[in-house]
Amino acid sequence: xxxxxxxxxxxxxxxxxxxxxxxxxxxxxxxxxxxxxxxxxxxxxxxxxxxxxxxxxxxxxxxxxxxxxxxxxxxxxxxxxxxxxxxxxxxxxxxxxxxxxxxxxxxxxxxxxxxxxxxxxxxxxxxxxxxxxxxxxxxxxxxxxxxxxxxxxxxxxxxxxxxxxxxxxxxxxxxxxxxxxxxxxxxxxxxxxxxxxxxxxxxxxxxxxxxxxxxxxxxxxxxxxxxxxxxxxxxxxxxxxxxxxxxxx
Amino acid sequence: xxxxxxxxxxxxxxxxxxxxxxxxxxxxxxxxxxxxxxxxxxxxxxxxxxxxxxxxxxxxxxxxxxx
Numbered sequence: 001x002x003x004x005x006x007x008x009x010x011x012x013x014x015x016x017x018x019x020x021x022x023x024x025x026x027x028x029x030x031x032x033x034x035x036x037x038x039x040x041x042x043x044x045x046x047x048x049x050x051x052x053x054x055x056x057x058x059x060x061x062x063x064x065x066x067x068x069x070x071x072x073x074x075x076x077x078x079x080x081x082x083x084x085x086x087x088x089x090x091x092x093x094x095x096x097x098x099x100x101x102x103x104x105x106x107x108x109x110x111x112x113x114x115x116x117x118x119x120x121x122x123x124x125x126x127x128x129x130x131x132x133x134x135x136x137x138x139x140x141x142x143x144x145x146x147x148x149x150x151x152x153x154x155x156x157x158x159x160x161x162x163x164x165x166x167x168x169x170x171x172x173x174x175x176x177x178x179x180x181x182x183x184x185x186x187x188x189x190x191x192x193x194x195x196x197x198x199x200x201x202x203x204x205x206x207x208x209x210x211x212x213x214x215x216x217x218x219x220x221x222x223x224x225x226x227x228x229x230x231x232x233x234x235x236x237x238x239x240x241x242x243x244x245x246x247x248x249x
Numbered sequence: 250x251x252x253x254x255x256x257x258x259x260x261x262x263x264x265x266x267x268x269x270x271x272x273x274x275x276x277x278x279x280x281x282x283x284x285x286x287x288x289x290x291x292x293x294x295x296x297x298x299x300x301x302x303x304x305x306x307x308x309x310x311x312x313x314x315x316x
Binding site for chain 2: 009010014040063069071072075076078079082083085129134139143145216218221224
């Protein structure tokens, strides 16, 4: 029998989002230590090998490497908690997102969509760069491009959900295909329309370090977002929370 | 459109009421994310350098543009 306790409250969702975000942030931070740290060190070695610190930005002056590694984990945890709170709010407000599916499926698909918009899309157009790559003079312009692409990507995800609800009269395979084609078209337009990054990669940065770092960075953001979706989904799905005997059916 | 009473047609189309303070929570969350990943001196001035360097690995690893 359905009771009112099955109906989640915003506060309950928020607490679960924060909890799931903290855990997934910790996992992402561990991925950072175990996977991303090696290419960062390789990039710092390239920077240290440069003749003079002409750029004027000294790394490791304020903090030792060890402290910065701890800071990297802490950054992932803090960001995980913050995006967990935002994710819970988006989940609570999502009225069209796979409404017929179980809460776990809704949470995981929503986190996959946000990962695609906020991490994978910028990783394709403006891939992550290790230290020693990136011109300090262009950082503001690059930040605007990066945040603009994320905002546009989130808009595409929202639009896909809206389109799917508007095409409710179509039969299922046709509807999914139409939405998927629209998303692909929108993403291609975004990738073409957004300007290229203004920076060139310095010649002394090995391509292998760059490649390793970018893949590792993607692994960390994937851990953060998909971990958040899975963790949140497990916490909000009543089927997971309690095994309820459905005798009335 | 839909009555609050349990209606089989819309039973799975639930809507969770979002209180006003949720917007404050979202604002705090966005501010925290910005402080950790983006703060370059606008709000904290010289102290931003400390925040920036402490979270430096995290910024790069999470794919945020950096100098």
